[in-house]
Amino acid sequence: MSMKRLTATIAAAAACACALQLPACAPEETQRSAYFIRAEYDGESSLTGRVELDYFNDTGNALDCLKFNLWGNAFRRDAAASPVPSAARDKAYYAGESYGSMEITSAEGGNWRVCGEDENILEITFDQPVYPDERASCAIDFTLDLAKVNARTGVTEHGTVNLGNFYPVLCAYTRAGFAEYAYASVGDPFVSHAADYTVELAAPDGYAVAASGLPVFEKTENGVTTRRYELGAARDFAAVLSESFRTIGCSAAGAEVTYCYYDDEDAETVLAAAAESLQYFSDAFGQYPYPSFTVVQTPLTADGAEYPALAMISAGCSGEDAVRAAVHETAHQWWYAAVGNDGYAHAWQDEGLAEYSALMFFESHPRYGPTRPGMLGEARGAYRAYFSVYDQLFGGADTSMEREPGSFSGEYEYVNIVRNKGLMLFEALRDACGDEAFTAALKDYFGQYLSGIAPPEGLMAAFCRRADCEGIFDSFLSGKVII
Numbered sequence: 001m002s003m004k005r006l007t008a009t010i011a012a013a014a015a016c017a018c019a020l021q022l023p024a025c026a027p028e029e030t031q032r033s034a035y036f037i038r039a040e041y042d043g044e045s046s047l048t049g050r051v052e053l054d055y056f057n058d059t060g061n062a063l064d065c066l067k068f069n070l071w072g073n074a075f076r077r078d079a080a081a082s083p084v085p086s087a088a089r090d091k092a093y094y095a096g097e098s099y100g101s102m103e104i105t106s107a108e109g110g111n112w113r114v115c116g117e118d119e120n121i122l123e124i125t126f127d128q129p130v131y132p133d134e135r136a137s138c139a140i141d142f143t144l145d146l147a148k149v150n151a152r153t154g155v156t157e158h159g160t161v162n163l164g165n166f167y168p169v170l171c172a173y174t175r176a177g178f179a180e181y182a183y184a185s186v187g188d189p190f191v192s193h194a195a196d197y198t199v200e201l202a203a204p205d206g207y208a209v210a211a212s213g214l215p216v217f218e219k220t221e222n223g224v225t226t227r228r229y230e231l232g233a234a235r236d237f238a239a240v241l242s243e244s245f246r247t248i249g250c251s252a253a254g255a256e257v258t259y260c261y262y263d264d265e266d267a268e269t270v271l272a273a274a275a276e277s278l279q280y281f282s283d284a285f286g287q288y289p290y291p292s293f294t295v296v297q298t299p300l301t302a303d304g305a306e307y308p309a310l311a312m313i314s315a316g317c318s319g320e321d322a323v324r325a326a327v328h329e330t331a332h333q334w335w336y337a338a339v340g341n342d343g344y345a346h347a348w349q350d351e352g353l354a355e356y357s358a359l360m361f362f363e364s365h366p367r368y369g370p371t372r373p374g375m376l377g378e379a380r381g382a383y384r385a386y387f388s389v390y391d392q393l394f395g396g397a398d399t400s401m402e403r404e405p406g407s408f409s410g411e412y413e414y415v416n417i418v419r420n421k422g423l424m425l426f427e428a429l430r431d432a433c434g435d436e437a438f439t440a441a442l443k444d445y446f447g448q449y450l451s452g453i454a455p456p457e458g459l460m461a462a463f464c465r466r467a468d469c470e471g472i473f474d475s476f477l478s479g480k481v482i483i
Helices: 003-020 071-075 086-092 267-285 319-331 348-364 372-394 411-433 435-449 456-464 470-478
Strands: 034-041 046-056 063-069 101-108 111-115 121-130 135-145 153-155 161-163 195-204 208-211 217-221 224-234 239-242 246-252 255-261 292-298 304-307 310-314
Touching: 063 135, 071 101, 071 153, 086 411, 101 111, 101 121, 121 135, 195 208, 208 224, 208 255, 208 292, 239 292, 239 310, 246 267, 255 267, 267 292, 267 319, 267 348, 267 435, 292 319, 304 319, 310 319, 319 348, 348 372, 348 411, 348 456, 372 411, 411 435, 411 456, 411 470, 435 456, 456 470
Parallel strands: 034 195, 255 292, 292 310
Antiparallel strands: 034 046, 046 135, 063 121, 101 135, 111 121, 153 161, 161 239, 195 224, 208 239, 217 224, 246 255, 304 310
16 A cells, blocks of 8 residues: 555545544434344254344445355365365364365345355345345355364364354445455454344253353253344354353453363463453453353364454463463454454454554553563564565565465464564554553544444554554555564
8 A cells, every 4th residue: 555545545534533523413223234043053063054134235335136155165175275274284184184064055035046266155136126224134044064173163173063154144245345255264254244143053952052142041942952142233153062161250341251161270360361351451442342251262273263252262272372362362352343344355453453452451461471572572573583484485575464365375474464563563553652542542443433344544544643653554564664
């Protein structure tokens, strides 16, 4: 992004933000789309479900179709790309190669087809257009076959059942139309609009469930327990099932905080870190928007995975690593869940900010061990080592930050460009603004884009209203900064 374009877009975003702050009549109640999902796990490797969507067209355009991501199809045998990083395949596929799929058995509401570059999109075409501010309904019946894999979606080596991205979900709508992103083994390609969720999840009796919310209703019949969940203004809904969970909990930030685990000697510390960081971020950035927050231990190839009101923490993390993962994923409740962004094209916007938010928490809570100088030193050292390796191997390194997942060679490059360099970007912004203005900028950003999808220019404008930060953004994002 050129300096001229960056300055222009920041100015436009700042003007828009200022306009939003002018006194006005009380806004009408927000209208959102609503999902009703029924799904049942068979206790082996299959989930059957039905998604009913009450869609509200807030795009400003007449639409003749809706498009849904079929993330579960990334695990099928003939998928175009591996759903896990190549370097982690042995760790992920603990029982050898294993495959899954998401089959659409029927759809109501219009003509439908499975399409996309990797059979990753379900398209439902209406008989009549849906105009702005109108509603439309559709229903999708599906079967999700789960691979034996330590990933967001699958049956893990410990027997936990990870149900991340387990149902057809509406693609985010952008200026270019529906964002038909394919699954990426590196980074997070999941971009969704906030919607209201009602989910009924059934499983054989004996399974405990950690989910994006707490059950509001539960019943057991014929050996099957069904739990009903409700979560408003959420981008997604996820769950982890297990026959061996232990559970501890407390309250923080007006929410019930729970830690579900099966093997963690430091469980009380992980719970305390999650609860204290939830409170800290709520005080620093804006009120936590959900009535509950659950952290769950489960095998993953990464350190963690974030979902609204739910954070998966890798069973491979222990001690301080588990605490850091829990705090980082808790920060994602603000930067990804509450305030959305296009993590496919602008991953630094939530990953870098979540990591810097974790730094802020540890800075104010020294008893956990990590420090601001320590985290910055680790990030800087790792980034310089990455640059040196790539310079020697390839005669240079692409250090620009506005990159899609497919442009990264693997997790190593992604982490250094998105998370480590992202951490240093926000440290530079804090130095430019000062502590008070830095936090105020994030509070404004949260308030303006709560439940929305924030463009990077919106985040830039929040800082550039307070200090001369255009050059900082340009040098980091373009790759020109020397670290």
